[in-house]
Amino acid sequence: MPELPEVETTRRGIEPHINGQTVLSVVARTKKLRWPIPSQLNKKLCNQIITSVNRRGKYLLLNSEPGTLIIHLGMSGSLRVTTPTAIAEKHDHVDIVFKKNILRLRDPRRFGAVLWTSKDPLSHKLLASLGPEPLEEEFTAQYLYQASRNRRISIKEFIMNSHIVVGVGNIYATEALFTSKIHPLRAAGKISLPRYELLVTAIKEILAGAIQRGGTTLRDFTREDGKPGYFQQALQVYGRTKQPCVVCAHPLRSTKQGQRTTTYCTQCQR
DNA sequence: ACAGTAACCTGTTTGC
DNA sequence: TGCAAACAGGTTACTG
Numbered sequence: 001m002p003e004l005p006e007v008e009t010t011r012r013g014i015e016p017h018i019n020g021q022t023v024l025s026v027v028a029r030t031k032k033l034r035w036p037i038p039s040q041l042n043k044k045l046c047n048q049i050i051t052s053v054n055r056r057g058k059y060l061l062l063n064s065e066p067g068t069l070i071i072h073l074g075m076s077g078s079l080r081v082t083t084p085t086a087i088a089e090k091h092d093h094v095d096i097v098f099k100k101n102i103l104r105l106r107d108p109r110r111f112g113a114v115l116w117t118s119k120d121p122l123s124h125k126l127l128a129s130l131g132p133e134p135l136e137e138e139f140t141a142q143y144l145y146q147a148s149r150n151r152r153i154s155i156k157e158f159i160m161n162s163h164i165v166v167g168v169g170n171i172y173a174t175e176a177l178f179t180s181k182i183h184p185l186r187a188a189g190k191i192s193l194p195r196y197e198l199l200v201t202a203i204k205e206i207l208a209g210a211i212q213r214g215g216t217t218l219r220d221f222t223r224e225d226g227k228p229g230y231f232q233q234a235l236q237v238y239g240r241t242k243q244p245c246v247v248c249a250h251p252l253r254s255t256k257q258g259q260r261t262t263t264y265c266t267q268c269q270r
Numbered sequence: 271a272c273a274g275t276a277a278c279c280t281g282t283t284t285g286c
Numbered sequence: 287t288g289c290a291a292a293c294a295g296g297t298t299a300c301t302g
Binding site: 033034074075076091107108109110111150151152153157258259 | 272273274275276278279280281
């Protein structure tokens with residue numbers, strides 16, 4: 001569920017609780033999520049200090065002197081800061097135990113990941129070939145325009161590809177295409193530079209706005225304190241199939257693209 | 271290199 | 287009411 005705004009909301013939420021804190025122990029109750037959880041995580045992190053909490057795309061990076069714990073929340077993951085005595089529930093797979101609290105990973109569908117690297121995390125196989133951060137200056141219309149030449153894939157699948165740009169998932173891709181009036185099925189290679197300008201602006205504004213509101217909570221996304229985000233109230237098309245377009249009142253239509261639902265306005269988006 | 275599809279899971283909602 | 291199918295915020299791996 002978490003897209004970039006939800007992961008960034010999580011990062012900002014957990015950072016003040018764990019940055020500079022010493023790990024007392026690591027408890028893994030599950031052998032594997034998407035991939036096996038590294039054994040000996042307790043040995044690696046016990047008595048180590050968390051020196052920074054970073055994000056790259058939808059990956060969270062908990063740095064320490066000997067290495068980095070890489071966490072991905074997948075579709076249903078969330079991190080919470082709990083009291084040291086809170087009882088772990090059914091889908092609570094990993095605890096990073098500190099003196100005053102526990103950082104607890106919950107992930108019912110187990111599409112998430114917990115990985116360890118003792119090298120530069122950005123050179124890790126899964127991170128090395130990621131596209132630019134959408135909120136950084138390097139993410140421009142010119143970049144998307146050039147990257148999309150001769151690509152026949154639809155624009156929606158194109159911007160959801162993390163090797164093109166990170167952090168744009170189904171909700172925000174759907175919203176950004178509506179805002180920039182681009183039809184989600186249009187071939188990425190057949191979109192003009194001016195239209196990419198509109199799209200890039202929309203992506204940046206929508207992601208920034210969602211972070212400001214603490215992310216989108218549809219069903220079970222929660223912040224580190226268990227509270228929801230408030231961006232769902234600002235969604236204009238996602239989840240609104242058959243309801244009237246907020247611009248022209250024409251009923252919104254849905255289709256499937258790469259196993260994901262896309263909702264769009266047949267009148268406004270071309 | 272690119273495009274299309276299946277796969278990994280569980281919980282909740284929808285439809286007969 | 288019951289049950290099966292469909293659906294859910296992600297991403298890799300495999301095939302052609």
